[in-house]
Amino acid sequence: MRRSSEDTKAVILAAARERFAADGFQGATIRAIASDAGIDPAMVMRYFGNKEKLFAAAADVDLRFPDLAAIPREEVGRALIGHFLDRWEQDEGMMILLRTGVTNEAVAERMRGIFAGQLAPLVSKLDDDRERAPLRAGLAATQVLGMALCRYVLRLPPVAAMSREEIVDWLGPTLQRYLTGDVDGHDTA
């Protein structure tokens, strides 16, 4: 045999990741993915069943958030945005989710799941008032996803041009207030 089954499966998956990240779910075609992978479209079907299952495999992403409770309380804001930027630039899955979640309800549901399952629980460990944790996590999500949207997807020139340090310096305090502050910006006791 030319290649092992697992090898070609991996090649297809890599090509699918790139295409889904670049063109979204509808925009990425099986034929284009197969062409990128240098194989026949039929192979994609053989190994992944159909387009939706291929997408599911390509969009399997883990945020791998660090344990915020293990970080000095006054640094969680900077730590969160820093980690998120790293993660975004390493894992194409983030781009896939954002590009497709905007027009695909199933993916949007998945993003809500990631939010509720990976970010919210972490935030709730920071606060004694567990009631407010989802709100805090939600606020953090708006700022963090908004940055990803403007920087990596829309590529607004001033935002795309910022250095990692600048972003951390500007967004860190914002996230710090969302995660640990009250409305007026004072830290909770």
Add this chain to the structure above:
Amino acid sequence: MRRSSEDTKAVILAAARERFAADGFQGATIRAIASDAGIDPAMVMRYFGNKEKLFAAAADVDLRFPDLAAIPREEVGRALIGHFLDRWEQDEGMMILLRTGVTNEAVAERMRGIFAGQLAPLVSKLDDDRERAPLRAGLAATQVLGMALCRYVLRLPPVAAMSREEIVDWLGPTLQRYLTGDVDGHDTA
């Protein structure tokens, strides 16, 4: 004649707005739009030429930002987010741009144009240091678009559940700092 040319054109445009806002550019089909409008798909072509021109007509949006310089300096943050929330809920064009700009480069370019032509100039009037104005505007865009994304598109439960006042109270100070503060959050002289 049953209807005037302008009337049906308006009916088509209204249906197109809804479909584009709900399904994005690729997801919205001429046939579905025509069906919503209660007419034949061929009419759409007759009046708008092709799908892209129809989209261009449907996505013609004006942010109608107020003159930030005419607002007390310490309130520009709250004013900006408040105005943006109003605008979003009144004009389907905002949803169209966000839903489609994420996967369509031409629309993304258009959003960059709106940003550079409508938001950035306004911000530059707030600051003596004109060099920093694009950066400030960009930061504001990340927070404001991130809120729209999480609240109206992704519908993250805690964010969608917030009241207008809560959002203004939480995001106002953030935008205030992006627009008029230095990195540490102190107002510029």
Add this chain to the structure above:
DNA sequence: CGATAATGTCAACACATGTTGGCCTACACT
């Protein structure tokens, strides 16, 4: 009334897409 142009409908084309089944090819094992 009759002509004419505007408004609308119908059927079809050309094309791209996801998906399927049959066929070929090359290796491993006896």
Add this chain to the structure above:
DNA sequence: AGTGTAGGCCAACATGTGTTGACATTATCG
């Protein structure tokens, strides 16, 4: 060498899409 099987390719189908042209219908005006 012969054979079975896994990996791979080709051609085709069914469907949905944007788009087009020919035909019908209706209102306006000479």
